[in-house]
Every structure is written in C-alpha cells, then in structure tokens.
Amino acid sequence: MSKxxxxxxxxxxxxxxxxxxxxxxxxxLLYFITIARISGQS
Amino acid sequence: MNSVTATADIAVPADWRDFVALTKPRVMTLVVFTGLAGMLAAPVQLHPVLAFTAILCIALGAGAAAALNMWYEADLDALMKRTRNRPLPAGRMDRQTALHFGVGLSFFSVLLMGVATNWFAAGVLAVSILFYVLVYTVWLKRRTPQNIVIGGAAGAFPPVIGWAAATGDVTLLPLLLFTLIFLWTPPHFWALSLFVRSDYAAAGVPMLPVVSGPTVTRQQIALYTLPMAAAALAPWPLGLAGPLYGIAAAVLSAVFVLLSLQVLANRATDPAEMKPEKRLFAFSILYLFAVFGALVFDHWLIG
Known part of the structure; x- marks a missing residue:
C-alpha cells in the first residue's frame, strides 16, 4: 500500500x-513584454 | 513493475513528461521554424521579446492542437504500433486531463499572442487550432483519403501567423508560403504512408495507399509536386523575393520533382524496396527547411 x-x-x-x-x-515573460510594449509606444 | 503501475493508473497522477509528449514536440520544430521564417520575412521587425513570445505562442498553440488531437484519437492511436505508446492509449493519463490541458493551453496561447503582439495574429492562431482539431481531426481524417491535404492546410498556418504577428495583416507572400506548405504536405506524408502503410490499415484510417493503392498514391505525389514547385518559385518573379531565393527555390524544387518522378517510376509494393519513397520523404523535410531558410537569408542580406 505504501509503495x-x-x-x-x-x-x-x-x-x-x-x-x-x-x-x-x-x-x-509578462514583465519583459510590458517593458517592450511600453518602450515601443514612446 | 509494469503491471503494478498499470493497475495503479487511476490513482497515480500523470507524469509531467507525459504532458510534454501530448504536445508532439518533434512536430513542433518544423512549426517553430516556418513560423519564425514567416515573421523574419515580414517588412516589420518585432521587438526581440515580442518576437520570442509570438513564436512561443505558435508553438504552444500547435502543442494544444496536438493534445486535443490525441484526446480525440485515443481509440485510434491504440491500434497503431507507432502511436500505441502515447500517454492516453498507454493508460498513463486519463482523457479528461488531456482535454483540460489542450483547451487550457489553446486559450493561453491565443490570449498571450493577443496581449504580446496583436489580436489579428491571435485570431489567425485560434482559427488554425480550431481548423486542426475540428475540420481535420474530428471531421475529415477518418472520412476521406484526401485527409492529408486538409491536414496540410492546418500545418501551413505558422508562417501566416508569424507574419501577422509582425505586421498585423496578411499579404500575398505569407499566402504563398501557406500554399507552399499546403501543397508540400501531401507528397511528404504520402511518401511516408507508402512505406508504413500496414499501420494505417490496422487502424482503418482511409490513408490514400490503403484506399487507392500505391500506384495512384505515386501519381498523386508527382501531381502535387508540380504546383508545389510553382508556389515555391512564385515569390521571385512576383518581386516578393530576390534572385538568391529564386535560384535556391528553383534548384531545391527541381531535386524534389526529380525524386518524385523516381517515386512515380517505382512499382514496388514491399516497403523494403521503397528506397525512392524513403529518399523523397527525407529530402522533403530538408526542402522545407532550406526554402524557408533561403527566404530569410534573401530578405536579410539583400532585401
């Protein structure tokens, strides 16, 4: 039983x-996606 | 040892490796490569993190579709030597778990694609998963010997999704890449199904060699190869790719046609004498990698 x-x-x-x-x-991944999307917008 | 684990099946939760096996990781390499090529051939360049995420989503979407395919086909997989040891027919995982995993992974990949890139690419990814699971697996695979043709359409989506992730739209070039994989799949898969025919016969899948015999299958292989070569060449005269791609595509397609003619000339019914078929199958994989590689090379070196 224990096995x-x-x-x-x-x-x-x-x-x-x-x-x-x-x-x-x-x-x-979500952190880096957020950074990428924010920096892409400016 | 084996009998002990077999009787304890219901109680023991599935190993995480079996979830990985459920996503058909070996098929994924081609999906990732063609998806990446479609993305790199696009005129817009994605941020590396977003590009990685888009490719990840394409891979996870393909994995989700594979898991749902195995959920639906567990009965069929149990009948074939090649698939008998998959997690479901081998009894290492219950069907409900596979269904939940597949549906969950589908939603995850589509939502992540939408958040990271754009919702058009996410939509195309969703359509590709639904197409593979509903149109191919559920509807047509067991009904028509042209099943592979339909399955090819499902496998042809990655470069379109990769392109859409980068640009947010779909133009003629990604559609030509779609057509190329779509027309490439039947010769590729029928060559394989000629020398593993007995397996499909055992499972009652209407694979073309089972239904119509090797001669018709060889004719079909040769027939599909010609429009496939045309689709591979088309980007060059249409001005969508440069001469580097054009020449590479021409040479590779010529070899493909030549090998398919050798298949057409072969009359053997014994798999041991099917050297031309085995050669064509092996070359067809190299062909797709090389053509897509040439496209990216051409785009980055000259375009």
Whole structure:
C-alpha cells in the first residue's frame, strides 16, 4: 500500500515543481513584454 | 513493475513528461521554424521579446492542437504500433486531463499572442487550432483519403501567423508560403504512408495507399509536386523575393520533382524496396527547411 502512495507523492512533487518553474517563467515573460510594449509606444 | 503501475493508473497522477509528449514536440520544430521564417520575412521587425513570445505562442498553440488531437484519437492511436505508446492509449493519463490541458493551453496561447503582439495574429492562431482539431481531426481524417491535404492546410498556418504577428495583416507572400506548405504536405506524408502503410490499415484510417493503392498514391505525389514547385518559385518573379531565393527555390524544387518522378517510376509494393519513397520523404523535410531558410537569408542580406 505504501509503495503506490510514495509514487503518488513523487509525481505530485515533480508536477508542482514544473508548474512553479513554468509560472515563474510566465511572470518574467509578462514583465519583459510590458517593458517592450511600453518602450515601443514612446 | 509494469503491471503494478498499470493497475495503479487511476490513482497515480500523470507524469509531467507525459504532458510534454501530448504536445508532439518533434512536430513542433518544423512549426517553430516556418513560423519564425514567416515573421523574419515580414517588412516589420518585432521587438526581440515580442518576437520570442509570438513564436512561443505558435508553438504552444500547435502543442494544444496536438493534445486535443490525441484526446480525440485515443481509440485510434491504440491500434497503431507507432502511436500505441502515447500517454492516453498507454493508460498513463486519463482523457479528461488531456482535454483540460489542450483547451487550457489553446486559450493561453491565443490570449498571450493577443496581449504580446496583436489580436489579428491571435485570431489567425485560434482559427488554425480550431481548423486542426475540428475540420481535420474530428471531421475529415477518418472520412476521406484526401485527409492529408486538409491536414496540410492546418500545418501551413505558422508562417501566416508569424507574419501577422509582425505586421498585423496578411499579404500575398505569407499566402504563398501557406500554399507552399499546403501543397508540400501531401507528397511528404504520402511518401511516408507508402512505406508504413500496414499501420494505417490496422487502424482503418482511409490513408490514400490503403484506399487507392500505391500506384495512384505515386501519381498523386508527382501531381502535387508540380504546383508545389510553382508556389515555391512564385515569390521571385512576383518581386516578393530576390534572385538568391529564386535560384535556391528553383534548384531545391527541381531535386524534389526529380525524386518524385523516381517515386512515380517505382512499382514496388514491399516497403523494403521503397528506397525512392524513403529518399523523397527525407529530402522533403530538408526542402522545407532550406526554402524557408533561403527566404530569410534573401530578405536579410539583400532585401
């Protein structure tokens, strides 16, 4: 019973990590998009 | 080990790598390249960050369409050797998850495209996703042996989207690039389906070699190659590209036509004797990369 539980935890951890990295990358990207669009307008 | 993971399927959440596999990352390279070429051939230059974002959105949109395609075709993929190990038919992910992922990624890519570049490009991206999923996957793929022709139209969108992201409109050159990929896809894919025919037959997909036999397929390959070469050459006499592009397109297209004639001359039905088909398939990939590369080179060196 404990073995599948470990597997579930391991999957959840790796998915959470990938999601966190993707979100961080998205925040950074939005920041740079904003800078690019503002500087393009002036 | 395998049987343990197989029985625990419903409880164990899908691995993140299976989400990546759902987006068909290998198909994406060609999509990214042609999208980038369409953008770089445009007269307007995007800010590098916005250009990167536009290409990212094209790639994510293609990935979303691929995920929705796999959601719809899980039953069919289970019947073919080549696709049996995809996340859904292999039971590593449930269908609902794939659907949510595909729909979510579609909205994300279209909205980000609109915010970063313009809403016209976002609209074309949305149309391309809907076309691939609804017109090709749901409607025509299982109904007509011309399915590949329709699928080619879906794959032909990237340079148009790349161009639209840069300029906010669509003119003759991106439409010619669309036509080129559209006419390139049938010879490219039919050459492949000639030597992997047995697989499609097992899944009951009406692939042209399955329905009409290898002779008709070879005729169709040769037939599509001629207008394809014309579409590749057209930008030069129309003044949309320079002689560097014109000569490169002419030489590459001549080789393509020559290889397709060798396919036409081949009578073999055994995949082991289908060297000309394999050669044409391999060259067709190089061809598309080289023609689009030449267009960008021509534009940046001379234009």
């Amino acid at each position: 599948p539980d470990d597997e579930v935890r391991r999957r959840q951890r790796s998915r959470a990590l990938v999601m966190a990295l993707a979100l961080a990358a998205f925040v950074l």
